[in-house]
Amino acid sequence: MPETTRRTDRFPGTRYGNRPTMKDVAARAGVGLKTVSRVVNGEPGVTAETERRVQEAIEALGFRRNDSARVLRKGRTASIGLVLEDLADPFYGPLSRAVEEVARAHGALLINGSSAEDADREQELVLALCARRVDGLVVIPAGDDHRYLEPEIKAGVATVFVDRPAGHIDADVVVSDNYGGAHDGVSHLIAHGHRRIGFIGDMPRIHTAAERLRGYRTAMEDAGIPVADSWMSLGVTDPERVRRAAREMLSGPEPVTAIFTGNNRVTVTVIRVLAEHTRPVALVGFDDIELADLLQPGVTVVAQDAAALGRTAAERLFRQLDGTLLAPERIELPTRLITRGSGELPPAD
Amino acid sequence: MPETTRRTDRFPGTRYGNRPTMKDVAARAGVGLKTVSRVVNGEPGVTAETERRVQEAIEALGFRRNDSARVLRKGRTASIGLVLEDLADPFYGPLSRAVEEVARAHGALLINGSSAEDADREQELVLALCARRVDGLVVIPAGDDHRYLEPEIKAGVATVFVDRPAGHIDADVVVSDNYGGAHDGVSHLIAHGHRRIGFIGDMPRIHTAAERLRGYRTAMEDAGIPVADSWMSLGVTDPERVRRAAREMLSGPEPVTAIFTGNNRVTVTVIRVLAEHTRPVALVGFDDIELADLLQPGVTVVAQDAAALGRTAAERLFRQLDGTLLAPERIELPTRLITRGSGELPPAD
DNA sequence: TACGAGGCTGACAACGTTGTCCAGGCTCTA
DNA sequence: TAGAGCCTGGACAACGTTGTCAGCCTCGTA
CATH class of the missing domain: 3.40.50.2300 (Response regulator)
Structure with a gap:
């Protein structure tokens, strides 16, 4: 029985049970405390015979070094x-x-x-x-x-x-490169002939969302396309509201022909909306999503690594x-x- | 400057930098060590005035209790x-x-x-x-x-x-309930008229894989359907081999009309194979997969929570x-x- | 006024480990 | 054979915290 058994009486809350310590190992192996430490840490300066005895004691007691104590001492x-x-x-x-x-x-x-x-x-x-x-x-x-x-x-x-x-x-x-990625994605849609392009993304106080929005705006501007307010939906992220936002863009007075979505969750929801929609609408999403290639059509994305x-x-x-x-x-x-x-x-x- | 500054000289490897300790806080607040401990842990028995002084010192020094030491002492x-x-x-x-x-x-x-x-x-x-x-x-x-x-x-x-x-x-x-889930999935296929049903799963030494295989076998047996060896592919998990296994089942002398897949990774690969396949093949997969409802057809699965x-x-x-x-x-x-x-x-x- | 109770406070040891330092025994050489 | 040098092993303190315990001070009461 390890010497430290008594501990439990004093700290009934402890969960260590009665873990043997280096002191216990040392006592059992008949060596000094520091020698055990040396063996455990593979430090030099211990005879093969002494090491064997220590290892045996470790084995027998089921000792495992307490890293909390080690940390306290070593600082890392x-x-x-x-x-x-x-x-x-x-x-x-x-x-x-x-x-x-x-x-x-x-x-x-x-x-x-x-x-x-x-x-x-x-x-x-x-x-x-x-x-x-x-x-x-x-x-x-x-x-x-x-x-x-x-x-x-x-x-x-x-x-x-x-x-x-x-x-x-x-x-x-x-x-x-959130800005550049969004710029690429939106420019890609423009290159395919779209001019009325919607954007659905998170609140601009989130940095990534703001950058992606900036990418969208700049790409549109670079192409000389003025953006209608009704094409942008910001701060919308829960599925129900995304769904509503998408439907509004698709049915307004100036309905969009393409949508750029600001993150994976939004993309998934918009895919669902488009699946129910009769008129084909182009889509590019930020973030890759699994199985995107198996959908009809496959989902074009701006992927981050x-x-x-x-x-x-x-x-x-x-x-x-x-x-x-x-x-x-x-x-x-x-x-x-x-x-x-x-x-x-x-x-x- | 906290008293413990010297430490760094002795342990150049330390990453704590010079973190103030309770001792430092105590010195600055002009109180005893234990009083700081009491304040930090919200223990009773400290005057409002003393507590204020301690809090002030904590703030000023940027003290944060070292949980490693705490753990060592407390045992949890x-x-x-x-x-x-x-x-x-x-x-x-x-x-x-x-x-x-x-x-x-x-x-x-x-x-x-x-x-x-x-x-x-x-x-x-x-x-x-x-x-x-x-x-x-x-x-x-x-x-x-x-x-x-x-x-x-x-x-x-x-x-x-x-x-x-x-x-x-x-x-x-x-x-x-791996066994029951697989049994349900395979029985579902049988109920829809299938008799030649393939199974692609992991090595049976993995418990979940073995149980799912057992569910498959028992469901077939319960329906009185003898299973051909060529319908089963075990221990196959990397995409290339899954693909090959699926193709073989679909084109052998007794081609399967349905496949039961043993986990999400296998399911995804098989979906890809079936997408290229002309003849429609039924599929039930173990584990739910994202976007499964948006594929054509939607993927029927046995979902775990x-x-x-x-x-x-x-x-x-x-x-x-x-x-x-x-x-x-x-x-x-x-x-x-x-x-x-x-x-x-x-x-x- | 004296005394006890109770509230605050701090000194001290202990948690299990590692770094420092020294002692003792050995080998090797002059 | 004595002294130097090396190798092995152990005693001890320290890491930062918390539990124990004892001391002090104040207040209320007899």
Whole structure:
């Protein structure tokens, strides 16, 4: 029975049960505490025979090093935090996975949490992660003021923002070329003869939404097409309202012949609306969606590389931790137009 | 400047930078260490005036409690681990999110990792989580021997397996009714007149795959239909081989008129094959897929409730931690047949 | 006025690990 | 054979926090 058994009496709430400690292992192996530490960490300076005895004791007691104590002593936790909007969103799965792979390559674990698009919850999560002393943070911001992070960053928490820039602080950020992608997508529709093109996107206070809107506006302007207010629907994101917005654009006095959708969720809903619609309407969506190629017609999209966003951000994070990184920077990854049919439909008035 | 500044000189590797500690806060506020602890933890027995002074010092120094030290002292980490196959798989997103929500409701953080369907990596991850002293583990097993977890469970790490049962140990497990779901799906095809029904699934050493295969076999048997070997393709999972397997079934001497697919990835590939195929072939797939309703025809599926799996497992985990839970149990959640068209096509010979 | 009760506060040890430093035993050489 | 140098092992403090406990101060009451 390990020496530490008594503990439970004093802390009935503990869940460690009676985990053996290095002290217990040392006692059983008949060696000093530090010798056990050396064996566990593969440090040199231990005879093969002593090592064998220690290993045997470890085995017998089922000892496992307590990393909390280790962290306390060493100062590094070898873990990083990832705060995103919603793990269940198919866009974030690959991103999260990419961050994890990079972390793994650096021997770090990933702690993550969903902000549910709520600024307070984002802050709560981030600060909880800081209290855990994660070495670094990858944050997909929900809020637009991140000054609360200043003391943390000053204290050495590496931080990289992804998908949207940080608010009111100077930090690394990795984003997609939202403006350029939207510009490409809308120009593509224009090149196929469309002039009355609708836009359905999120609230412009969200950075990505604002940039995509700007891409739409500029592409129209570049082509010399004045935009009617009724062609734009902003801040609309729940399916029911998207559906209504789409129907209005399609049936107004100046009905659109094409729609550009600002994110994957909107795209899916609009596809449903168009499926019920008799007149063919062209569609280009921001973000790729699964099975887009199997629909009739295939859905033309402006695709972001979610995995690349995550990978780039995580790599930058670890470069901050290495100390090989200098000033905060903004990195923009290109988007890719994937033509599948829906964006190449001619205007049908 | 906080007193702990010196630290950096001694441990140049540390990333804490110079984080103020409670000691620093105490010094600045002119109070004792324990008083700071009381304020930080909202314990009673502190005058309003003293509390104000402490809060002020906390603010000024940017202090944040070090949870590693707290954990070491208290014994509970208020974090749980989730080990799954691949975060990027759309099936696991909602599951992971559901686990997170339950954890959040219990004030715990979620640490997760992908095993990449590799048994060694699963073990490595699980043990790393145990070294962090997570309070509990939710595991979607990749390997089939979990005896390595015995000392951990004995030491008090709550453990729940999801989606597939644990190997060689007695532990809580939450699974879908894979057998029943597959039986329903295949019976549905039979009810629509099919007799030559193909099955494409994963290796039967994977529990879910074996159960689904059993559902297929039993449904056929129940209908008195002998199964030709050429109708079954097992252990096939990469797109190229699935494609080949499907084509062979469709063109053999006894061509199938319907296919039952064993998981979402297989289903997607088979949909692609059928899209190029002239003769209409019925299809029912295990697992729901996004946009399945928008394809022509809509894809009939046997849907699992991934979120419910995660939620149920996590709740059980916390009941283990509460101590309100008794013996390990196996919980089976029902599946649901969603008819959308592809499963209702009549046989076309 | 003296005394006890109760409210605040702080000193101290402990959580399990690792870095530092020293002791003792060995080998090797002059 | 003595001294230098190396190798192995252990004692001890420290990481930042919390539980225990004892001391002090104030207030009410006899």
